[in-house]
Amino acid sequence: MQILKINLLLLLMLLIISSSVLALTPNQEGINDPLVRVKDITRIRGVRDNQLIGYGLVVGLNGTGDGKSNQFTVQSVANMLNRFGIKVTSDQMSVDNVAAVMVTAKLPPFAHSGSKIDVTLSTIGDADSLQGGTLLMTPLQGPVGNEVYAVAQGPVSIGGFNGGQGGNQVRQNHATVGRVPNGALIEKDLPTAFSDNGYIRLLLSNPNFSTAQRIADVINGNFGYTPQGSYYAEAVDAGQIDIKVPKYYKEKVVKFVSRIGQLSVRPDTEAKVIINERTGTIVMGHNVRLSKVSVAHGNLTVTISTQENVSQPNPLAEGETAVTEDTNVDVTEEDSRLMVLPKGSSISDVVKALNAVGATPRDIIAILQAVKESGALHAKLEIM
Secondary structure, three states, rough: OHHHHHHHHHHHHHHHHHHHHHOOOOOOHHHHHHEEHHHHHHEOOOOOOOEEEEEEEEEOOOOOOOOOOOOHHHHHHHHHHHOOOOOOHHOOOOOOOOEEEOOOOOEEEOOOOOOEEEEEEEOOOOOOOOOOOOOEEEEEEEOOOOOOOEEEEEOOEEOOEEEEEOEEEEOOOOOOEEEEEEEEEEEOOOOOOOOEEEEEEEEEEOOOOHHHHHHHHHHHHHHHHHOOOOOOEEEEEEEEEEEOOOOOOOHHHHHHHHHHHHOOEEOOOOOOEEEEEOOOEEEEEOOEEEEOOEEEEOOOOEEEEEEEEEEOOOOOOOOOOEEEEEEEEEEEEEEOOOEEEEEOOOHHHHHHHHHHHHOOOHHHHHHHHHHHOOEEEEEEEEEE
């Protein structure tokens, strides 16, 4: 009996040790795909920025404004002065120190009346610079209707300068676009509904069926089952997860959302190769795989050079001076290098192999396109 107890104890210890070793041994997927918070790869439906726009005037410019050629600027200044009881005509004004601008801003979610946001100014006339200018009070409206959500005003910052004299000019940064940090005061709250009839909907930043299902599994693993025996979270499609708010969180929805956002999940990534031919940039995912393929790399260079010579006859000869051309053709071909990539090659194998054949980034782009056409590259190829 004592021996049986010892054997059972040893068996139990072996099971514990083996399970611990398996838990501590990460698989290849776990190494390359890190754990991230749910809040970092999703957003809640209904929680979003809102675009605002307005038309305004920047005054106080040092002769770098629109001038009389822009009639809408002259008319805008005249209308503004009329509001203050000053009657003027277009011929009586010079707007070299005034610039008409479009003012844009983003109204963040949960922003309340009295909060401040940044605004961006862009000239729409012939102004040369907004340096040293001040934006006059400008109402900012939403995309629908004429309702004013914020009012912008303040000194303009262009983050550089624009100056010159005697035909010489020095410019740093883009002088016709500026910002007014904290320049807009929010006048009206925009309601944000992040819970709909007891449900919260998460939207993935990068839609993926596997990632959506993993997020639903993580949430269900933490909150269990509903009283009816169903799951709290369900992946509707590749980009949306519907979550039912538990009854004990009905009055604490913010706390429930906070808990969900802190959960960790391992997102799935699509096998993809991104190529930017303009800069020679290549980005490959770790799960890019190849079938067995052979790659040959060699360059053929043909150089044609022309040299002009002057043919001068002897002083006593009756010939004429003439220009002759000597053409040289030089052909250089590098030795082709053949590299065989075995099936199932990973991204590191691909990079090592292509570097081994002496391929430059632009050569690699051409090689990857050819390998994709052959059907040996098992990844999505995107060219920017």
